[in-house]
Amino acid sequence: MEETRLQRHVRAPWRGLALWLLGIPATLAGLWFIAVVSMITSFVGVLLFPSSAMLLRERLDAYRVRINRWTDVRIARPYLPEPEREPGLQGMVRRFVALISDPATWRDYLWVLTDPVVSALTAALPAMLILYGVWGYVLAAFAGDMIGHYGGSDWYAYIHVTAGYGRDTGRILSTVVVATACIALGYAIGPKMLTAYGHWGRALLGPTRKSELALRVQHLTETRSEAVDASAAELRRIERDLHDGAQARLVAMGMSLGAIEHLLDRDPEKARILLAETRASSAKALHELRDLVRGIHPPVLADRGVGDAVRALALDHPMDVEVSADLPARPEPPVESAAYFAVSEILTNAAKHSGASRVWIDMRHENGMLRITVTDDGRGGATLDGGSGLRGIERRIGTFDGVLALSSPPGGPTIVTMELPCALSSPKISPS
Template sequence: MAYLRGLARSAQLLGLAVLVFVAFLGSIVLMCAVIVAGMEQARRLTGYCRRLFGGWLGREIPEWYRPAPGPPQPDEEGMYRHESTLYHSPRWPAYFSRMQWLADDPASHRDFAWQALFPLVVLLLVPIGLPVAPLTVRAVAAWSARRLAPSTKVKRPKRSDAVLLAWARCGLLLLSALTQVVLFGLSLLCLVLGMGLGIVFLVPVGLTHFRWLVNLRRQYAGWAGQRIERPYKPRLRPELRPDGLYRVGNTLYKTESMAEFGARWHWVWHDLAAWRDLVWLPADALVTGVLAGLPVLFGVYGAFGLALPWIWTTAFGAEWSGWYGAVAGNRLAALPTGVALVAAALALPPLVLPLISRWSALLLRPTAKEELRRRVERLTQTRADAVDAQAAEVRRIERDLHDGAQARLISVGLTLGAIERLMDTDPDAARRLVAQARETSQAALTELRDLVRGIHPPVLSERGLPDAVRALALDTAAEVTVAGRLPGRLAAPVESAAYFAVSELLANAVRHGRAEHVTVDIRHREGRLRVTVTDDGEGGADPSRGTGLRGIERRLGTFDGTLALHSPQGGPTVATLELPCALSSPKTSTS
């Protein structure tokens, strides 16, 4: 009975291998356009396998997926933000956040690697292990349980997982290249109909309908560390003139609808990035198709064209051909050739992906002129923010002085006048007023010290940024560890901006994230100050939901600095501040 049950389960494993292989290919195919649906369907099949193998082994295989992100929240303008783009509707931000949640989940990575390996393991072990079917089935189930169980290593994924992930990314890029060929044909059709037959509304469509794929490929370049900003010019808006006409550039329109079309036409037609995207479609399809297609071709043909057919024909005496399961008509040469092709397919993707990312950055990054325009806009905006922040700070200081220290000093003056009148007539009352004046002056002095500390902490001026952050950590409710050192002193404005940014991040980690431990790392490399604040809180921090993080961005933007935030639901939260600056004299404080 045990052997018959093992045979039945072996047949069930073969059927599951086919389903998992189809789901794996379906995930790759759907990943380009509807990644959420593809990965969620694959998760359902993987969940069924967890329950099935857990029943065979007599133990539960837990699911360890991260919690799903919450719905996007509108900002004060009613817009919904995802990264650096604002949307009028929450649909796309919710879609992108869910896609990022699925893609960044370590459990998804392990599921994806298991789906790639499971059909190969079943097809290799089950047919050969039919004489000992119960043991073979249990071995496959135990291996799957180990692969699908929660990972015990959090910091570094296994090399096999990284290689399989790189191979899957090559397959996704190859699918993108095939899609680009189709989209380029549609663009040419739109341009020919628009310019040749006068169907002018198709021209903007022909230059923008594929922009979703271009932006997706810009994100994919981050796999190899390439950061590609979107280079498009701001969209034009028609200007309503006093005479009731709408102006777009040097053209006047009578109706708003025609003006909107003219603005869109002018915006797309005169944007160099749109034409560069059009050139990128066929050029990248060729380059990416060659670079990413070779590993995929080697892997598919080596595994399913040579190695597996050789095993099948040799073990069961099935018919074979000169193309599958043989090399130049020789079956003995098929297995080593297939293994060599699979090894080459697994070794090439980590080398190919950086080349594709650099190639994408070459065509898709903003031009020098566009970067200069963006820098001017950013500096103009940060200068306005700095002026507004300075004016608000001056008003706060004036209010604090007027309502606090100034009122107490006036009270001290009035008390001294009363003491002068009572010195001869009532000395006891005069002494009591002297004590009261002393207490009032001490309170005024304390308020002035607090006010000065809020403007610029003395410890920051005396001992520098690292020691000032350590002093700040002592007043924080959570346990704060400060690491790193600076071989010199920063400019005072840069120190102040970094100090108050770290202060705001620590306050947010305790107040909103309920963090118990926070790590602050301070480094200076290659002319840039880099401060990384990591906490073990609940995560979910979003600059669009509050003014604190936006205030940090404005404060850093004054010095051309940036704030990079990674805060998934459930944590941890990692905030990285970067400020271009130089070091002056060496610091005098100890660590």
């Protein structure tokens, strides 16, 4: 659920304070890391370096997750792909070299060194102002009088807290005014300070140009392999459907026509019966071929676009499916096809496993992304683990740099959100 502006202002200071406190375990991990680096000339350092680097990465992943969740800044993991694990000394040395030569390893350590100061001046500053304001109220209520009574001396901003403070209405009023201003300022600047901290985090914890390219190559390699596998599986499915369906019927029709040819003169009545059966078989073969064509690329998808194709899919579905499609024009045909079959498979999964009675599909194009949300009122509990159909959908849209997000708590509802980057064609040239 999206936060309101008031909620962001209320929560931002304490989120910033939490990020600052996260620096304690990160600093400890950083101290262990530099201790291992100091032993790098010995075999012990080489042996311990991978585990210390992984520990530091684990701690800083917690920062990335929270910055991504709490700010408008997005930070991807910046680490270069590691070589495949190999047993023995050679494998250990290769992993050590890969980790120590990764710029992100040393940027992580630079972060640990500088973050306590930077976070105190950005993310944690609003919470400190609020706590300072609360201390001002405590001083005005009773603590200032106690300090003066016992001969103490302190300063609250420009206000001297000393003997006679509790009887000085002017100083107490000034303390309340300063405390209120600090609290108001802390809540006011909280989101901006958190965002500033997020930009600082992206500068050091985000990927460099080199790692972005390496990660991109890795992603393209994986998605290309998955696309090839998916295409091969689709070809096998088409071949199997043709062999077991229309092809078998056509062979049977050929045999029936041969029998009819021999029966025409000897037994016309039986030949007429076989002709009727052959006509029925030809109708079934034609129906199966049409179904096969629709499974490859539905005509309504080619003619009307993905919005109307999903509406047609909803009309034939056994559940009550409501479709809302706000697409001013059509995406590219490959994206339309991927989106259509992804929605089709989600609906199939919902009918088989969710126990739902209603499904809502929302399709829209925002910020260069085709965004599709499928929600059902079923029992929930769906996961991306194992070989689930959702994992297959994720791989399919991953070929287009698409992403899939799943929310399915026990008891429901299940919400599947897909985003595929794409441009829309001009409405004037889209087929009507």
